[in-house]
Amino acid sequence: MKLNDRKLKILQAIIHSYITSAEPVGSRAISKKYELGVSPATIRNEMADLEELGFLTQPYTSAGRIPSDKAYRLYVNGLLQRERKIMKEKEGMKKLLAQEIGEIEKLLQNSAKILSKITNYTSLAIAPQVKESKLKHIQLVPVDETKILVVIVTESGLVKNAILRVDNNLTTNHLNRISNFLNSKLKGHNIANLRNEIEDNLIKEMYKFKNTIDSIIPLVNQTLDSHKGDSLYSEGVTNIFDFPEYSDIEKAKAFLSFIENRDSVLDMLINTGFNDIEIRIGEENNYEEIKDCSLITATYRFNGKTIGKIGVIGPTRMEYSKVISVVRSLALVLSEIADGDKYKIYLK
Amino acid sequence: MKLNDRKLKILQAIIHSYITSAEPVGSRAISKKYELGVSPATIRNEMADLEELGFLTQPYTSAGRIPSDKAYRLYVNGLLQRERKIMKEKEGMKKLLAQEIGEIEKLLQNSAKILSKITNYTSLAIAPQVKESKLKHIQLVPVDETKILVVIVTESGLVKNAILRVDNNLTTNHLNRISNFLNSKLKGHNIANLRNEIEDNLIKEMYKFKNTIDSIIPLVNQTLDSHKGDSLYSEGVTNIFDFPEYSDIEKAKAFLSFIENRDSVLDMLINTGFNDIEIRIGEENNYEEIKDCSLITATYRFNGKTIGKIGVIGPTRMEYSKVISVVRSLALVLSEIADGDKYKIYLK
DNA sequence: ATTAGCACTCTATCTTAATGAGTGCTAACA
DNA sequence: TGTTAGCACTCATTAAGATAGAGTGCTAAT
Structure with missing residues (x-):
């Protein structure tokens, strides 16, 4: 059986209707609302075909039809093929974000909002995964007699802090010397490899501060690990209550619990591909808890290099067209801001 | 009418039963489960009195009784009066928290967990409100030709970063000189007053860097403001689903939306008093959305000075006894950790 | 002052019936 | 051969009615 033009139109109409109403769609409603020039009976026949082809399902024998994941997939692919117009929203977004001073974390939180x-x-x-970033600057700052603060700035714009306890009292001068030294050796290196770098080069040259330097690297690694969970921002989790598919409290709970568990969400986001835009529909998701959700993510880049992701999650009945364009636009804006040239925008 | 001993016992039994079952409590159930040595009929009479006194309510004419806010208040005051034993849990908590390296933010997040x-x-x-803290250390760190990073460490242990854009290229040396200067002038001063301090003293002395210094203070203030929302941590929001009073989806939504709105929660926490332990029962809360919740908060201190709060929110039918002791213990642990002497605990 | 007994109240639950949206099939039609 | 009108049929949803049961308040006895 072939998916001819009329079937496609009908399927599209059903998807559209279901996306807006969340109710199973009947043949009469379609023939009324969408001008297809055929009677409900004809539509019924086509619908039966579409069901056989796996694009529609029926919750029970004599209810209307609901689009399947496969249908959404078809629909979405169609959307993607069409050249997406650059959103007007983009400028607005930029303005909203431009008000923001500060670091990338703040920027992302606002993006999510x-x-x-x-x-x-x-x-x-x-946010960018710090372990995959390159070191831009490292600085040791005295806090008091027994504590020094290690500040790490990555090329992706992250700033991370770690507190280090030391036994011997190091003067500001000492710390500056160590900082300078570490910078000259480590700048531009991948943070995940810090340990190796250090062992090969540093210790002999800065013998005097061997102990301090020795303890910095593990601490830094440890800190970066413990900050992993911080790099996730989510907003609007209670929006889920606006969708009738989550009026079942158990479903709402499952969804919210999933989102509340930062680790799994982080995993999920990292493990979706890094294409420009990634779309996971229903069963395409690897996590049981969100098999009836769709996830749309986009990557933002810096110097052409992937650094992070933003995305939207909601019921499979999602306004794909709108969401895809918004997510994509915002990712573009973020990339532009992250990239050096436009950095000014959000700093002034 | 007097609240005699028997009435008190019966009230206590009702509260206890309702806290565990979430079902209106009947006279027969009380007489069976709690050994009061009187018949259901007697209990009924007493219950009628208790209702008249405002300690009990009836959802409808012939249902069991439910404790009122007033009843919980009485019950809780009783709990508070009794000298609270130091929790065994305290040691366990310390161990859990002790694994944590890093700064106070991380510590609080774990406390919430x-x-x-x-x-x-x-x-x-x-977390401590940074504006109310005193400056311990300020350091300018070069990032690249056009950006410097301002790192602020407060006496309460907070570390905050701000990125500052500069036009003139300042060398590490310059920045160190400025840092030293700022430190010597500002250390120990209240952060909210930074602006005044600076205008009186600094500008003439460091004429050469007037522009840089001029721009630092507003930026710092701005940053501290924008970080205000970061200082709230919440965990276990989906626990609310475990309580039958929130099986109504609208109620669950209202609660979760309230919690999701960081600003109002932050306000709420700041505006509850700063006693050792604060308890708001039902209508005692100033926020409409949580008039059927109870909030239990405790203050943690540093050098005897109030710096932050932790707390628990849930239905008025709360396990007050347990929660009060846990919250109080954890606050004590936090205070101990925050205080210098014991700082080692979580740094090693 | 306490308690047993009983009529009464009101919710929750179960049953049954009615409603109606939507289908699938058949037969007629262009 | 594709399209459509007509109609019987299905099944979820809703409403109405009936029943059960938990719990009370009152009265009278102890």
Whole structure:
């Protein structure tokens, strides 16, 4: 059986109707609302075919039809093929974000807020994974007699702090010398490899501060690990209550619990591919808890290099068209801001 | 009418029963489960009195009784009066927290996790309000030609970063000189007053760097403001689903939306008093959305000075006895950790 | 002052019936 | 051969009615 033009149109109509109403769609409703020029009976026949082809399902014998994941997939692929117009929203987003001073974390949190506000779904955002970043600057700062603060700035714009306890009292001068030294040796290196770097080069040259330097690297690694969970931002989780598919409290709970568990969400986001835009529909998701959700993520880049992701999660009945364009636009804006040239935008 | 001993016992029994079952309590059930040595009929009479006194309510004419806020208040005051034994849990908590390296933010997040895990309610924690802290150290760190990083360490243990854009290229040396200068002038001063301090003293002395210094203070203030929302941590928000009073989806939504709105929660926590332990029962809360919740908060201190709060929020039918002792213990542990002497605990 | 007994109240639950949206099939039609 | 009108049939949802049961308040006896 072939998926001819009329079937496609009918399927599209059903998807559209279901996305807006969340109710199973009947043949009469379709023939009324969408001008297809055929009678409900004809539509019924086509619908039976579409069901056989796996694009529609029926919750029970004589109810209307509901689009399957396969149908959404078809629909979405169609959307993707069409050249997406650059959103007008983009400028607005930039303005909203431009007000923000500070670091990338703040920027992402605001992005998430904007995303959930515009889409009315739940939004997610992850910061660059610090372990995959290159070191831009490292600085030791005295705090008091027994503590020094290690500040790490990555090329991706992250700033991380770690507190280090030391036995011997190091003067500001000492710390500056060590900082300078570490910088000259480590700048531009991948943070995940710090340990190796250090062992080969440093210890002999800075014999005097061997102990201090020795303890910095493990601490830094440890800190970066413990900060992993911080890099996730979500907003609008309670938007889920606006969708009738979550009026079942058990379902709402399952969804919210999933989102509340930062680790699994972080995993999920990292493990979806890093294409420009990634879409997981229903069963395409690897996590049991969200098999009836769709996830749309986009990657933002810096110097052409992937550094993080933003996304939206909601029921499979999602306003794909809108969400795809919003997520994509915002990711572009973020990339532009993250990239050096436009950095000014959000610093002034 | 007097609240004699028997009435008190019966009230206590009703509260206890309702806390565990969430079902209106009948006279027969009380007489069976609790050994009061009187018949259901007697209990009925007493219950009628207790209702008249405002300690009990009836959802409808012939249902069992439910404790009122007033009843919980009485019950809780009784709990508070009794000298609370130092919890055994305290040691366990310390161990859990001791694994943590890093700064106070991380510590609080973990405290919130522990709190919600132990109590099965929703937990809240706020970090010290940076504006009320005194400056311990300020350091300017070069990032690249056009950006410097301002690192602020407060006496309460907070570390905050702000990125500052500069036009003139300042060398590490310059920055160190400025840092030293700022430190010598500002250390120990209240952060909220930074601006005044600076204008009186600094500018003439460091004429050369006037521009840089001029721009630092507003930026710092701005950053501290924008970080305000970061200082709230909540965990276990989905625990609310375990309580039958929130099986109504609208109620669950209202609660979760309230918690999701960081600003209002932050306000709420700041505006409850700063006694050792604060308890708001039902209508005692100033926020409409949580008029059927109870909030239990405790203050943790540093050098005897109030710096932050942790707390638990849940239905008025709360396990007050347990929660009070857990929250109080954890606050004590936090105070001990925050205080210098014991700082080692969580750094090693 | 306490308690047993009993009529009464009101919710929750179960049953049954009615409603109606939507289908699938058949037969007629262009 | 594709399209459509008509109609019987299915099944969830809703409403109405009936029943059960928990719990009370009152009265009268102890």
